[in-house]
Amino acid sequence: MYRAGTFISEESFVHRLDARLKLAAVVSLSVFIIWAKPLTILFMGGCLFCAVLSAKITLRTLGQAIKPLLFFIVLIFLAHALFSRNDGSFPGISASGMREGFVVTWRFLLLITAALLLTMTTMPAQIIAALKYFLRPLKHLRVPVDDIAVMIMLALRMMPFLLWQKDKIEKAQLARAYDWRRSSLKRRVGAFLSLIIALLLGLFRRADELALAMEARNYARGERSSFVVLKMKPADYRTAFVFAVMLLIFMALNYYLR
Amino acid sequence: MISLNNVHYRYEPEGIAALRGVSLEIKDGEYVALIGPNGCGKTTLIRHLNALLLPDKGSVEINGLDTKIAKHHTEIRSCVGMVFQNPDNQIIGMTVEEDVAFGPENLRLPAAKIKKRVAESLQRAGINDLATRNIENLSGGEKRLVAIAGVLAMNPRYIALDEPTAFLDPAAAARVLETMDNLHRAGVGIIHVTHKMEQAALAERVVVLNKGAVYLDATAAKVFAETKLLQQINLRLPQITQMLLKLKKSGLPVRTDIFDPDEAADYIGQLIKKK
Numbered sequence: 001m002y003r004a005g006t007f008i009s010e011e012s013f014v015h016r017l018d019a020r021l022k023l024a025a026v027v028s029l030s031v032f033i034i035w036a037k038p039l040t041i042l043f044m045g046g047c048l049f050c051a052v053l054s055a056k057i058t059l060r061t062l063g064q065a066i067k068p069l070l071f072f073i074v075l076i077f078l079a080h081a082l083f084s085r086n087d088g089s090f091p092g093i094s095a096s097g098m099r100e101g102f103v104v105t106w107r108f109l110l111l112i113t114a115a116l117l118l119t120m121t122t123m124p125a126q127i128i129a130a131l132k133y134f135l136r137p138l139k140h141l142r143v144p145v146d147d148i149a150v151m152i153m154l155a156l157r158m159m160p161f162l163l164w165q166k167d168k169i170e171k172a173q174l175a176r177a178y179d180w181r182r183s184s185l186k187r188r189v190g191a192f193l194s195l196i197i198a199l200l201l202g203l204f205r206r207a208d209e210l211a212l213a214m215e216a217r218n219y220a221r222g223e224r225s226s227f228v229v230l231k232m233k234p235a236d237y238r239t240a241f242v243f244a245v246m247l248l249i250f251m252a253l254n255y256y257l258r
Numbered sequence: 259m260i261s262l263n264n265v266h267y268r269y270e271p272e273g274i275a276a277l278r279g280v281s282l283e284i285k286d287g288e289y290v291a292l293i294g295p296n297g298c299g300k301t302t303l304i305r306h307l308n309a310l311l312l313p314d315k316g317s318v319e320i321n322g323l324d325t326k327i328a329k330h331h332t333e334i335r336s337c338v339g340m341v342f343q344n345p346d347n348q349i350i351g352m353t354v355e356e357d358v359a360f361g362p363e364n365l366r367l368p369a370a371k372i373k374k375r376v377a378e379s380l381q382r383a384g385i386n387d388l389a390t391r392n393i394e395n396l397s398g399g400e401k402r403l404v405a406i407a408g409v410l411a412m413n414p415r416y417i418a419l420d421e422p423t424a425f426l427d428p429a430a431a432a433r434v435l436e437t438m439d440n441l442h443r444a445g446v447g448i449i450h451v452t453h454k455m456e457q458a459a460l461a462e463r464v465v466v467l468n469k470g471a472v473y474l475d476a477t478a479a480k481v482f483a484e485t486k487l488l489q490q491i492n493l494r495l496p497q498i499t500q501m502l503l504k505l506k507k508s509g510l511p512v513r514t515d516i517f518d519p520d521e522a523a524d525y526i527g528q529l530i531k532k533k
Contacts, residue, residue: 006352006392006394007352007353007392009390009391009392123352123353123356123390124351124352124353124356125351125352125353125355125356125359153350153351153352154350156352157349157350157351157352157393160394161346206346206347209342209344209347209348210347210348210350212305212310212342213340213342213347213348213350214350214360215310215335216308216310216335216339216340216342217335217350217360217361217364217408217409217412218331218332218335218336218361218364218365218412219360219364220364223366224363224364224366225362225363225365225366225367225368225369225372226359226363226369226372227355227356227359227362227363227369227372227373227376228369229369
């Protein structure tokens with residue numbers, strides 16, 4: 001089964017782009033998404049979805065990746081729809097609240113889509129290499145950039161494990177006839193605590209083994225080399241230029257639109 | 259050569275001794291199976307070969323390098339690769355080639371050399387088609403092979419594998435064993451920890467551990483001829499040996515040093531024809 005947000009091996013224009021360019025584009029786009037006016041981000045959304053389709057990512061796959069966040073998306077929408085009233089009375093549904101809810105949810109969706117576009121089209125090693133590239137100046141301040149990169153890699157690696165472990169413990173609870181829908185609050189809290197403890201125990205055990213495995217493969221803190229060579233190609237420069245022009249257009253739109 | 263001299267080890271100062279005076283020598287390119295009941299010290303022993311554990315008493319030398327000297331560790335860990343029991347606890351990268359590159363990256367090799375090593379290791383492990391695959395989408399058997407490729411990228415002279423076929427279906431287990439056999443043929447020394455006697459019988463030499471000490475150390479034929487000694491520590495014989503022993507007990511003059519099913523079938527077929 002496809003796991004949310006992980007790299008999808010495909011041959012596409014977006015896949016071939018330099019990871020640094022994609023990372024920089026996503027960061028700048030994210031800032032703009034937060035800052036821009038509602039109508040501008042509507043246009044931006046269209047462009048972003050075109051980029052998603054050109055990366056050969058189907059809307060179904062995108063939906064699968066967004067699905068785990070559906071609860072937060074609905075929560076964000078409801079929070080704004082119910083509590084953003086200009087007349088100061090709350091809670092209650094109002095036209096302005098609904099509008100605010102849609103805009104904030106749209107912004108949130110675009111932020112997630114931009115991040116997913118990066119992670120689905122770029123191998124984690126390339127993202128880490130790009131991060132290392134941008135963090136490189138910090139080496140002069142003795143910031144352990146290589147160690148940070150390994151930490152990010154391990155965090156990415158642990159994420160699916162955590163989800164899998166949570167699933168396993170929940171199934172084990174179900175197998176022993178625990179049904180949270182029919183349980184009292186006290187039992188639910190107890191079951192939740194035992195889930196957390198089991199998760200943490202599993203995580204620590206795994207971290208211990210992983211540390212041994214890393215040691216066995218000669219890992220030591222400090223500088224490491226990388227098999228990823230980042231090199232900007234003519235297509236990357238052209239894309240960077242087009243992206244910069246589009247960003248300028250969005251800025252202009254943002255200035256003239258209401 | 260790997261040399262263990264009177265190795266003693268305890269996990270806790272007051273705890274039970276995991277190893278009690280183990281002395282062993284493993285030659286370059288040798289295929290050694292390490293068997294024994296649960297808790298006999300197999301995993302503890304192989305972790306000494308990679309300097310992950312250091313002996314409380316005695317010494318472990320890998321090509322003359324003492325594991326107790328920290329500056330030797332990089333060379334020792336490049337020389338003896340370690341494949342852990344659970345590949346999920348060993349795989350660090352998110353994609354196959356990313357994980358295989360982890361070791362050479364730690365050795366600070368240049369990118370071109372790392373890429374070459376990754377390609378070679380994937381080829382040797384027979385999984386070059388998986389290079390860009392996401393680890394999460396691999397089967398258990400494929401993950402074992404990725405773990406082996408990750409170790410091969412360090413160019414080891416020996417590989418210690420802790421139950422490499424545990425939890426695998428027969429087809430995946432056969433693929434892992436075939437890869438190990440190919441590596442052995444290519445000159446890599448194999449130290450194979452296993453509970454499966456049929457797999458141990460494939461090795462050139464079988465070392466039986468019991469209560470942290472070497473109990474038996476000989477060729478598979480000689481070790482599995484010691485039925486009473488093996489029964490005393492609750493180890494069962496390979497199924498083929500059990501069958502041949504039963505035939506012998508029933509009065510048939512059969513050999514009992516055959517461990518390969520095909521060879522056993524041919525042998526029994528010939529016996530039937532003679533009769």
